[in-house]
Amino acid sequence: MLLSIKTKLKLNKTQKILLSKHAGIARFTYNWGLSTWQDLYESGLKPNKYILKKFFNNHVKPELTWIKEKGICQKITQYAFDNLGTAFDSFFKGKSQYPQFKKKGRNDSFTIDAGGKPISIGGTRLKLPTIGWVGTFEGLPHTTCKSITISRIADDWFVAFAYEQKHEPTEKQHEVVGVDLGIKELATLSTGVVFSNHRHYKKGLAKLQNLSRKYARTVKGSANRLKAKFKLAKHHAKVANQRKDTLHKITTYLCKNHAHIVVEDLNVSGMLKNSKLSQAISDLGLFEFKRQLEYKCLKFGSELITADRWYPSSKLCSCCGHKKEALSLSDRIFNCDNCGFSIDRDLNASINLRQCGLGVSPSEAPAVSRLAKA
Numbered sequence: 001m002l003l004s005i006k007t008k009l010k011l012n013k014t015q016k017i018l019l020s021k022h023a024g025i026a027r028f029t030y031n032w033g034l035s036t037w038q039d040l041y042e043s044g045l046k047p048n049k050y051i052l053k054k055f056f057n058n059h060v061k062p063e064l065t066w067i068k069e070k071g072i073c074q075k076i077t078q079y080a081f082d083n084l085g086t087a088f089d090s091f092f093k094g095k096s097q098y099p100q101f102k103k104k105g106r107n108d109s110f111t112i113d114a115g116g117k118p119i120s121i122g123g124t125r126l127k128l129p130t131i132g133w134v135g136t137f138e139g140l141p142h143t144t145c146k147s148i149t150i151s152r153i154a155d156d157w158f159v160a161f162a163y164e165q166k167h168e169p170t171e172k173q174h175e176v177v178g179v180d181l182g183i184k185e186l187a188t189l190s191t192g193v194v195f196s197n198h199r200h201y202k203k204g205l206a207k208l209q210n211l212s213r214k215y216a217r218t219v220k221g222s223a224n225r226l227k228a229k230f231k232l233a234k235h236h237a238k239v240a241n242q243r244k245d246t247l248h249k250i251t252t253y254l255c256k257n258h259a260h261i262v263v264e265d266l267n268v269s270g271m272l273k274n275s276k277l278s279q280a281i282s283d284l285g286l287f288e289f290k291r292q293l294e295y296k297c298l299k300f301g302s303e304l305i306t307a308d309r310w311y312p313s314s315k316l317c318s319c320c321g322h323k324k325e326a327l328s329l330s331d332r333i334f335n336c337d338n339c340g341f342s343i344d345r346d347l348n349a350s351i352n353l354r355q356c357g358l359g360v361s362p363s364e365a366p367a368v369s370r371l372a373k374a
Helices: 013-042 049-063 076-092 205-216 223-257 278-282 286-300 345-358 366-373
Strands: 002-010 109-113 119-128 132-145 147-153 156-164 174-181 185-189 194-196 258-264 303-307 333-335 342-344
Touching (some): 076 109, 174 223, 174 345, 185 223, 185 345, 205 223, 258 345, 286 303
Antiparallel strands (some): 002 156, 185 194, 333 342
8 A cells, every 4th residue: 555754854044945946946837837728728729738748848948047957856847737737637527626826935845756766765864856865853664755745834844755555454452433523522432432622723823813913014025024924834834733643643543443433424514614613623624534544444454434424323312223303512411312311422423323334223232232331
């Protein structure tokens, strides 16, 4: 299976300037391709990335001497056109919006390779094609990759690459587990394990507002505005990293210790339309949670089962299977009107998800009922 790694680079000032030049050339090439694509389409032609790449290499690139500056990898223009083609393919398939022009300082990135040769990876130093040796803050596995993507986040540069790795099946403690996601508790497992919601965005909201206010009061084009911009970007990056760290710990625990993991198919876009809960729901990182589960299940030999979106996991009694018609968000304890069974709302939902993964109804699973009572 293919696994990817993204880690921070340890660079000096000269190396940062060189990487900024690469990102600028990639951005220029992408924007040139997008603009030319639009002009050709308005003229009644059907452009594609191959036509644009050929014309750019034969007629445009020879006149732009700054692209051929010493230390610049020439593969970045090729991948810029590939990214543009991928963006249009996603647009035509209805998976994304129409491609937009890239702006300086926003999602700066570029991709390079060694002309088809494998790139050696390993340790805390990495030799990038044409660019040279760079350091990393953590040791990398000793392997090879075909291409490397370098990106900038808040004035810090990161390297990302994919490599092949064998499956690492682990010994499972539980056969099936249901996972209920929520705002009060981030994840509640049918085994009784609960992972708290740390609310990283809300905890840093006051600082975010302060930094945003300072940035808005600076003069456009000034050095202070650039400093304020980096401080604001670093805060956003810190909150995002805290959220990802929490999700990584939960998903790794699930995939290492459970053979079958049952989660809900949540309508996240619909949930975000609730103005009162949209901020809290966004802070959960539900899409990232499921994305991590998908590839970690393959890595650790687990299976991910997605329950139907309309499965009433919160309204069903995990003891007798009776469905409760009315259940508000403020009801944190599930009290069954049929059998009188009382249980925590989130635990009840996770047990029902587990039973859904087993393919049995609550009334046919007395063992699960005894687990819930315990």
